Amino acid sequence: MSIVFIASSKLPTRHGDFLIHAFEESESGQEHIALTMGTIADGQPVLARVHSECLTGDGFGSLRCDCGPQLEAAMTLIAQVGRGVILYLRQEGRGIGLVNKVRAYALQDTGADTVEANEQLGFAPDLREYSMCEFMLAHLGVQQVKLMTNNPLKVAALQQHGIQVVERVPLLTGRNPHNDQYLDTKEEKMGHLLNH
Numbered sequence: 611m612s613i614v615f616i617a618s619s620k621l622p623t624r625h626g627d628f629l630i631h632a633f634e635e636s637e638s639g640q641e642h643i644a645l646t647m648g649t650i651a652d653g654q655p656v657l658a659r660v661h662s663e664c665l666t667g668d669g670f671g672s673l674r675c676d677c678g679p680q681l682e683a684a685m686t687l688i689a690q691v692g693r694g695v696i697l698y699l700r701q702e703g704r705g706i707g708l709v710n711k712v713r714a715y716a717l718q719d720t721g722a723d724t725v726e727a728n729e730q731l732g733f734a735p736d737l738r739e740y741s742m743c744e745f746m747l748a749h750l751g752v753q754q755v756k757l758m759t760n761n762p763l764k765v766a767a768l769q770q771h772g773i774q775v776v777e778r779v780p781l782l783t784g785r786n787p788h789n790d791q792y793l794d795t796k797e798e799k800m801g802h803l804l805n806h
């Protein structure tokens with residue numbers, strides 16, 4: 611994949627003052643974002659989050675998943691240590707897109723779990739890929755990351771793309787009665803480490 615850097619600006623947030631960096635995939639035009647805080651190009655391991663877009667959770671406060679609280683926790687932790695990076699990848703619905711995610715939710719409303727719903731729609735459970743991360747982190751000067759994630763497959767995928775993940779930092783937050791079963795399915799079928 612080829613991806614190019616477009617522009618950076620200041621982004622004050624309620625979690626602290628970040629910089630926002632915009633990138634664009636050359637062939638598809640797909641846009642991705644990095645948020646950074648502090649000195650991250652000094653070769654020292656950087657607290658990092660590779661977050662997949664979830665408009666419902668990140669933007670609307672949906673309780674069907676744990677994405678919103680995970681994003682907030684990642685921004686808060688980065689602000690606490692004063693340095694870090696969030697790659698916000700536009701891979702809505704684990705890569706199936708927002709409309710198909712709503713289709714999957716409709717199937718989940720009638721009993722399917724998150725994996726079965728994808729399969730009933732003709733998709734693999736997870737279509738994401740992470741090759742853009744290598745360029746984005748290199749552009750930002752980040753050499754090693756302490757990755758905030760509960761997903762060991764994400765750690766492995768990033769390592770396959772040459773990213774040095776020196777530590778996995780669990781991001782256990784956001785469980786509620788609406789997503790309890792959904793999180794159990796991620797643990798049982800998708801290998802997430804949720805300690806439940």
Ligand SMILES: Nc1nc2c(ncn2[C@@H]2O[C@H](COP(=O)(O)OP(=O)(O)OP(=O)(O)O)[C@@H](O)[C@H]2O)c(=O)[nH]1
Nearest residue numbers: 662663664675701702703704711714724759760761
């Ligand atoms: N297809 C589909 N996508 C979902 C569903 N619920 C959340 N997502 C998407 O899943 C993505 C986040 O993936 P998760 O499985 O929650 O977590 P992860 O990124 O693999 O792992 P963490 O780093 O621990 O958050 C986002 O793109 C969400 O939009 C669902 O029921 N079906």
Ligand SMILES: [Zn+2]
Nearest residue numbers: 664667675677
């Ligand atoms: Zn979500």
